[in-house]
Amino acid sequence: MRYLPSSPAEDRALLDTIGVPRAEDLLSGIPEALRLNRNLDLPTQGSEQEVAWQMMDLANKNTRFCAQFLGAGAYDHFVPSAIDAMISRQEWFTAYTPYQPEISQGTLQHIFEYQTLICDLTGLEVTNASLYDGGTACVEAALMAVRVAKKRNTVLVSRGLHPLYREVLKTNFAPHDGLNLVEVGLKDGVTDLADLQAKLNGDVAAVMVGYPNFLGAVEDLTALAGPIHAAGALLVSVTQEAFAFGWFEAPGKAGADMACGEAMSLGNKPNFGGPFLGFLAVKDAHKREIPGRVVGQTKDLDGRTGYVLTLTAREQHIRRDKATSNICSNQGLVALRANIFMQLAGPEGLKGLAEQNAAKAQYLRQRLLELPDMQPVDDQPFFNEFVLRYTGDYAALQEACLKESLLPGLDLGRFYPEYQGCILWCATELHTRQMIESLVEILARVPATV
Amino acid sequence: MRYLPSSPAEDRALLDTIGVPRAEDLLSGIPEALRLNRNLDLPTQGSEQEVAWQMMDLANKNTRFCAQFLGAGAYDHFVPSAIDAMISRQEWFTAYTPYQPEISQGTLQHIFEYQTLICDLTGLEVTNASLYDGGTACVEAALMAVRVAKKRNTVLVSRGLHPLYREVLKTNFAPHDGLNLVEVGLKDGVTDLADLQAKLNGDVAAVMVGYPNFLGAVEDLTALAGPIHAAGALLVSVTQEAFAFGWFEAPGKAGADMACGEAMSLGNKPNFGGPFLGFLAVKDAHKREIPGRVVGQTKDLDGRTGYVLTLTAREQHIRRDKATSNICSNQGLVALRANIFMQLAGPEGLKGLAEQNAAKAQYLRQRLLELPDMQPVDDQPFFNEFVLRYTGDYAALQEACLKESLLPGLDLGRFYPEYQGCILWCATELHTRQMIESLVEILARVPATV
Amino acid sequence: MFLRQREPLSFDRSVPGKRGMDLPKLDVPTAKDTRPAHLKRSGFDALPELSEVEVIRHFTRLSKWNYGVDDGIYPLGSCTMKHNPRLNEKVAGMPGFTDSHPMAPDALVQGNLEMLFTLQEWLKEITGLPGVTLQPSAGAAGELTGVMLIRAYHVSRGAKRRVILIPDSGHGTNPATAAMAGYEVVELPSLPDGTISFDDVTDPVNGKVRKGLKTLVKELGTEIAGAMITNPNTVGVFEYRFKEISDLLHSVDALVYMDGANMNALVGVARPGDFGVDVMHLNLHKTMSTPHGGGGPGAGPVCCVEKLRPFLPVPVVLRDTVKVGEGEVPKHSYRLDWNQPQSIGKVHTFYGNFGILVRALTYCLSHGSDGLKEATLRAIVNANYIRARLKGAYALHIDSPSLHEVVFSDTLQAKHDVHTLDIAKRLIDHGYHPPTIYFPLIVPGALMIEPTESEGKDELDAFCDTMLAIAKEVEENPEALHQAPTLAPLRRMDETTAARKPVLRWTKA
């Protein structure tokens, strides 16, 4: 087997030094009865050529598109070639968690820079080395809010939050009999202020809203912050499209106490949903309640600046069942991709990309609305996603698009019965005018409602 | 422009230090009259996204095949992923020629290992850091033979040599009125011994034969060496398919005095013909006549082993018009690919691959011969290429193959009128039995001669 | 080159006007600005302005301060730092995979679904457990999913129960997970070799009596939801009474969770499903060689017994067999089934760290049943070779047979006031990454060494020779070790100040 540095002579020497005739003799610690006394019923080893082809066959069984007008939490953006080139250096992608600072300064300094940039994007003061994804980041944020708020056991969640994030929240709240997850409804595509106010009370630890929300609309954090803070609760802004940070004000500056969500847009492809990049940024006052690894700047014995994992007293390997979370491995390499992406883009790049996303989405919406069977549902300010009501047959529309290898927007009815017959559209810098025109052209030809 | 570290303030500072108001003022050395007083009539700069798409469009305009049965000097073999992973380390692919040994030991040790392995493959004693490709390697070999042989001005070239290598030889001999290039004919697919003997005389410096030759047949170097050495000439073996070194005896051990050719098969794709890897290996006695860079082992001031460029007295930067060649930049990175490939394969891998190539080619030939309109032309021992006479219409055959995205063998008539209607077929470890069967199936359906 | 040492923070390198990214020409009208004034992005304080070449140099230079698997043995115990094949990276980068959208209809992602289904089949056979979910993003996430399955099981039978038993030799994620799943942790005392004590043990120091498994099961009975047991345990020893343990727990219908972080010692040799495990996780970033990426991403699939299957997270991947003609090979189609009434719900937004799962399957196909077993045996041989060469120079603390890793204690060196930390730092001076230190907690000054199957004899010998040289240095010049490392870019770091006055991000001077 090409990966194993085995040779008959050397293997013999190893066993002789150990003092056993056969490798199997080292299994003595495993009771005979508990061993597997047959070979695994699986194919035998494959050469690189055979395995590469086998996996290539699988990859090719997925349909390829020349344009995807689907976002909904996984966005197709351009990924600069420098990112793959950098992360494929073995010093980056094969290293373990930087437990030994003197031999891991590369990873540690990267994380410190990454933390700085996530704070910059969100307008908050402290973040960690990453969380799994948008959904689990919401869980960590909600549980942290409960810890911070003390004796408050309810978390209000806007129905505008990504439906799958809400699913993950449900799963993780279920075990906690003492905690309640309560949904706040939508009005005109954004969180219903009246419903929110009705549900705000002394037991509410935090309110979570999408920014922008799943329907693409921007929530007015500043307006929401008023009643929420008045009720002594925390406002948690949840962003599923990090490019929006180049368009809308930093949540921390707009009134949010915490910002969490999904940052896969920074240097990653949709990748069938993972590995993605969960993030959570909080105020300095709450730093000792944050989950996950955190890197801090310090000095070595000679006074030279360096970086270390810090605030470890919060973590599972020290605090065990009292830890702020059980997270250990995180999404380090994806955070590195994001860090490189942000440093390449810089302030101009990030704003410029955001402007292009907004422009493409606005143009797409305008052109789609020229079609007889597309109608607006609201006119909230949006970023690169928006909802239109489609009076035609979605299945027919989808089929027509696929024929031209275009992936249409999301059938919103799947997650929002009240939006039955609506489609969530997305456009990014990757969508050329021509792609948009051909989409419109195709839709124009779709047979009217069946 | 993303590649230029320019900023208004810094650029100003640079110019101030220099003491000129504008960058253009530094062009004073170029007479006004000789300057370009307009912008280049070319498109303006493109973003990475735009350029990537533009080039992708070009790449996609090439027809893709699921199998290529075409060799003829460019062979499709499997390339282990470790090779691209290694050479894409910037320490390897961006470095310059190792002029400063203390800061270039990586490249120098690699070349020393590469030289060792080329000598091992060819069974000779000295080689260099690489030459451009098979054709130019033949030129360097021929010119070196003339230098070595002294006062002999004729080089005999077997018609079995790759026709394009012979073209390159012609081009480069043309300027030398004193030198003659004479062709030796073929008989039964190999060099015609009678014709060779007839042309051997006191003016012949060297005889160049393909090993295996362009028609896939193996030349009996040992048999040829007799008369050639008797005539005081050197036998130069030319190999265009390096995998053959795992099947046929090392030329140096079979009677050749020099071995040159093309080693692209070691870790490269056909790449539309380049960058490829020319090589030339010679006897120790001739080492000071070899062209190109050579790395040698030595010690540093503390007696530690290290590597340096050596025998530089042969080279153009020292010897100028008396140099053994004008070559400066070579194919370094392709040599690195070959080095990594050979070290991964090892002796077992190289022999095993050769056996598989021979097996596939033999199977392909046997199956093709079952078709009514395919006939053998000779039965010389071959490696992974062979010639069959096709009584059908090549154009029709080609069209049928392309429809099933298979690339058929070479229409030999294009280079050998005497082989009009013959096809040069090739099979490697990449050709599965199934690909071969579908080829045969397709050919069976080709309409008979028009 | 590595001689120029300092690499500043990129923020300190930023120069207004530089840029590392050009945007495509905008081919549609510029965006109308419909944002309320107070929601317009105001600006950035830290994002640096740098050209592409400067960014690339920054991350290239930074990378040189790291140690990777290709630099040599990476003996972090419990982390299984094995060879990361480049083929796996190449496959995971195939556009057919990377460009596929998680919200795309099943029919358009058949390759992905077949990939997930196939990997599940491999994990089922490897663990001997019939239920699998690939959603958890790492081991800890797998633990949480597993314990939630246990909870769902008990709830379905009336009550969630109150307690999870965890041995004191367990990894921190175990108790942290139990707490996150709403359980109370009761600690199981372990014997010196990390195996669970059936009987009560009296603490030699404070004389306190700690209840053993038998007592706890007798006293807590049906209050016990389950136990989380690492096997082989964190001392690298197989829990040889595992069957008895699971029988005892099953007697009160408590379920057995196995922390599979050390599966690299069992693949092809023993199957948790065969010795009483009800549910477990695998760390594919350990056992299946997916790269650690400086901290992640990983993948922590959970495998379980039949009776827990109904509770697995949604969606589950199903395979339908398409009708085919006589004698033809059956064709399959795959779909995601979201309709699992008893499911605990979703534990990841989509389907887990898909790209990592692709690498894991590639690893499995490359090794095959034979290669997987060969790797396991070699990992065990390597650990025992190190054990054989270093015992004597370093205290073994226990003599139960080691499997894939060996844990030493610093007691011999402590006599010279040299401790595990000093030894670890000196290894850095010799060009090696240190082993895992001070874990498990039950071993005083633990040095936990896991070489994995990827090391050849020469690398093992070089490492052992260095460890022996250090042991010698301890005898001859103990003070010197307190200074280690001296050859690294930095000396020891002031971690106390780091935690006391945390500086967690750069701010404009």
Add this chain to the structure above:
Amino acid sequence: MFLRQREPLSFDRSVPGKRGMDLPKLDVPTAKDTRPAHLKRSGFDALPELSEVEVIRHFTRLSKWNYGVDDGIYPLGSCTMKHNPRLNEKVAGMPGFTDSHPMAPDALVQGNLEMLFTLQEWLKEITGLPGVTLQPSAGAAGELTGVMLIRAYHVSRGAKRRVILIPDSGHGTNPATAAMAGYEVVELPSLPDGTISFDDVTDPVNGKVRKGLKTLVKELGTEIAGAMITNPNTVGVFEYRFKEISDLLHSVDALVYMDGANMNALVGVARPGDFGVDVMHLNLHKTMSTPHGGGGPGAGPVCCVEKLRPFLPVPVVLRDTVKVGEGEVPKHSYRLDWNQPQSIGKVHTFYGNFGILVRALTYCLSHGSDGLKEATLRAIVNANYIRARLKGAYALHIDSPSLHEVVFSDTLQAKHDVHTLDIAKRLIDHGYHPPTIYFPLIVPGALMIEPTESEGKDELDAFCDTMLAIAKEVEENPEALHQAPTLAPLRRMDETTAARKPVLRWTKA
């Protein structure tokens, strides 16, 4: 990590039985052995037996003894070590390009042919010369091709002629090329700034008179086939009388070859075709950023005037315009034309280093006309900034205006018996790759510095500060410099023994 220094030859690591490659299962009958006994492969003496992980570690560790462009400024004069964009690597690796076969029918490689055609169009406009071949694999190969074009031209008009004029400041490849093309080299004396001397010059040392351009043209007349002139010359100075030189040569129908290695100073600013050049080469691995790969591969396209076009190597890429309907954009098809009766023939087996040409076009498209000019100006500014900061500390030797590179001499340091070599080696201790040294030959102890446009002010300053620090060290502690480098993995190498008793390959002990 970089602390473990020695990396043995892989041959010394080889262990029988190890393997780094597995073969696919053979799905056809094993090969019948038809080889004559004496032609069967007997065996190998050196090929090592290693596992994949060991091979990867070997080349990873070796790479760490190299210095690359991403490590910092790489000031090798005349080599134009600029940023190597990763986009170019990615594009060159697209399977559509890499898998395409050079013997495939034109119709199947339209993308390749369009790529070649487009690159040719760019080079034509950049050089102002209407004829292009992309076949030469490097600069020297381009020179040879160019001189053979000159020869073919003269032959077509009766006689090949005898002599090629080359200034003594020229690169070694120039005279070597002329010789390979069957010409006799007559050396042109150059003035201190490397420009060609029209008048005879008397050697200050031996009093010998060396004939200048005017005399040589008068005396040799139609014996002169052409002249090879580097512009800007190897001192980084523009040959300001170029027009006069070409006019003079043209007066005897001798042709002007321009060595374009320094084109990075002219792109977008001046075009050889506009100032009298008949034929030239470009080093795409310099001017167009294609990576040097530790010595190659490069690409040395040749551009020429109309009257030389008929002699260009075969095949040439032609574009046909396909008929299209009213108002539609014209469609094109491309083909390789092998039928060029006057062609000198082939100079490369196929079409040159195609993969490198792909990178070059990608570079051109990324920069565009504006970016190319901006790069040229910045390269010139950077060189002049270094010149401004270092003059005084290092002898400038000439004060003609520098373009993209600046050449210093070690005369000031020589007073302290410190020479160019010592300075170069000390730079290594500071973590910089040294400049080109002792070239051009006409400058005593030349230090030839070319920063390229890729360096920002901070990197330029860091380099200049270091150079100034070294100049200071020369004053204060000259002996120390003879020991440099002291921080590199190796000290100075014994090159004499290396050449006297050459060891050019490993052999079994």
